[in-house]
Amino acid sequence: MRTQIVPIASIMAATAANNFLAFAINVLAAKNLGVEGFGIFSLAFSLATLLGVFGDLGFNLSMVRLFNKYQADPEKQTYVLGSALGFKVLLLIAVATVSFPLGGVLARHMGLDPGAQGLFAIALFTGGLLFIWSYFQSYLQAHRLFRHLAAYILAYMGLRSLFLLVAYRFSSENPMAWLMATYTVPLVVLATVGVALKGWGAIMVAVGRPGASFPILKELLGYGKWVAISAIAYTAMPYVVRFILAIRGSLEEVGIFSAGMTFALVFSTLNTAIRAVFFPQVTAFQEEQVRVFLARLNRIAPYYAVFVVFGVAALGLMQWLLLGAEYRTALPVFLVTSVALAGVIFLGFRTMILHTLMRPEVDAYVNVIRLALTALLAYALVPEFRAPGAAVAYGLPLLIGEGYMSWYVARRVKR
Template sequence: MQKYLKNMGWLTGEKLLDIFLRLVAFLLVAKALGAEGYGMYAYAFSVASIFAIAGHMGVEGLITREIVKFPEDRPTIVGTTLALKTLGYVFGVVLLVAYAFIVPSHSEVERTLLILAACTIIVQPIITINSAWFRAMVAARNYVIPNTVGGIFGAILKITVVSLGFSAVAVGMSQTIAVALTAVLAYIVYSWRGGPKLQECKFDTAYARRLLSEGVWVMIGSVMAVIYLKIDIAMIRIFNGSELAGVYSVSATLSEYAYFLPAAVVTSFFPRLVELFSQDTTQFNNRLQRLLDAIVSLSWLLVVGVAVTGTIIIDELLGADYQQAISVLWIHILALPFIATRNVLSRWIIITKLTKFSALTQGAGAAINVLLNVILIPNFGAHGAAIATVLSYAVASYGVLYFNRSTREIFRMMTKSQLQPWRGFGELKSTFLEMRRQLRNG
């Protein structure tokens, strides 16, 4: 247990530093570019996130599980995964570039930003392999370091370019350079800290088929998840223009900064859940309930904290251009408890191999989100998009679980946690106290 708490400490510490630097850069960029300029930048990189999902291949969580369970096959796991993800990301880049030039309403600035965003996709395979390998090894520091250095460099570069009066294109270029640096560092750390050498890795066609057959439903689910997380900015840009897209993006970005902490807790304990599932079902269910309790309690603390601090940040630092973002943030942040428990559900689905159901739930959420966006955005603008986000997550990450016999038990566990959000405070406190003790002891 101490290993997992220390691992979570690295994840949390890295993200806190990363968030602070990115937050400073984000605020300076949003203020310097104004709502319209920031809206174009946010639109381009949101659309890129949607096309980048082609490289997910549904194997992100699966390869962590495979590395843990089959240590003798690690070169094959790494080699096959790297090849699959490279093909997927290249395909996503081709589609994104085509989209940039096909859509007639794109301005030259938006097209340039979309091309720069495409460049960040092509280097993702090595970043993914580094992350999956060291997650399986429960050695968070080894993928924390590249991400932190790349994040620091990117934040400094963005602050520099906006301070010098450069436009949204220069900010996009800064983001591209920072991601490229992260990829280079990820490869160096992966090679240095004992990952299988890439020249020793091999592609196995039969293994690729098996991985894809299991991952296909996860991939479909991931596509749907990204759609209902990122499609709102694109739809606001289409219906209401870049300025309102910038306003909504500020609210969504502040809200999304809170997602990291529940995700870090869940990610760090995932290998332990894999072990317990194969050893003792009762212990696995008890650990799962305690994890859900802690995640829900943490989420509601973050909801209150983000609503208060976000209001102050927008009002005092961003000014009149973004005043509407305050009320949008108050709505958008209410999705957090469902997003946080979705992190737990996604790991549970991977462990229990109910990947088809994952795709169905994500598909339901995406469909509801798009439908509600079409109805609400023309009438309520950014507020309508925030409402659509909350409702779609509530349905896809919680409500639909009741209607399937295989997921009804975890639905009951989630209900217990959601209806009694105070249940996890004790677990949360003891977890973070122990984590702090482990970090102090090295």
């Protein structure tokens, strides 16, 4: 276990640095693009992220799991890696083929000018590149090349920083330049290098033996269905809110909502780090350990509440000072979403027990319902309450869903 401390710490440090850069990118984009420009940039980024999540299809977790399952059969491990990458490359080609016409359809549907077609086309292509980048990360995890993974994450950060400087110097008021500099071009470089160095041989083996590859592909799809449903629904929630804001509100309101969420996502980043550390331990608990764990959570709840109050106050002050008067109306969005995400973090310790109980479908069903409720609330609240209404539409289902899963865990553990 001690031998893993350094590589795990290096991955956490690299991820934290890259997340901080993403935070800085959003702050700089908000200040340089203005409210409307930042709104358009946020829509394009949302589209890319959503497509990246949809295109994963739960493959990343499934690939790592099946790679370990077949550790006594290296040939099947190669089929697992090759089948997953081959499928994702085909998806990327399909996305690239339809990106430009589909970008135009999306721009017209949202009432944007024709210039947004190219931006949305680039966003769709960027989402396709995320298929390959996420595969590459899972490949390194499967082989337990943690130092390599940390190095590639830092390389991603370095490329984004480099191209951001270029975009900032020559085209600081163009949303497409910001998207391409901070996501598209770095992902093209990493995807090309990753496939060339790590994945091409596995693809060739999988293509050469389709009779052996198709059953593996079927197993990948079957294992990942609950993971995919849950991840897609949960990830889609804030982006669906943005799209409804663009249609039922305005681009300015999308910018306001995105600015408020930028600071609230500090809690989301904290949640990701906590789950990465505790999830493997919690899911290995026995029945009595689960009860002890839940009792400890109850005892630390007041201390966590104090931490949240101070954290929200500090981040709210930062938003007030950094973004300036143009974004002061984003403060209610930040307050609502940060409190919701902070609550989800704490309740998430309890709901991790769902996987200890081997009930991942509960998480999937709840997230699908949360997504539907978010869309309905946003559609109803946005015309009158604008960005703050969108924040309520996002935050309330988050808390309700996590609260229900927490209650479900408590009921099952008492049996």
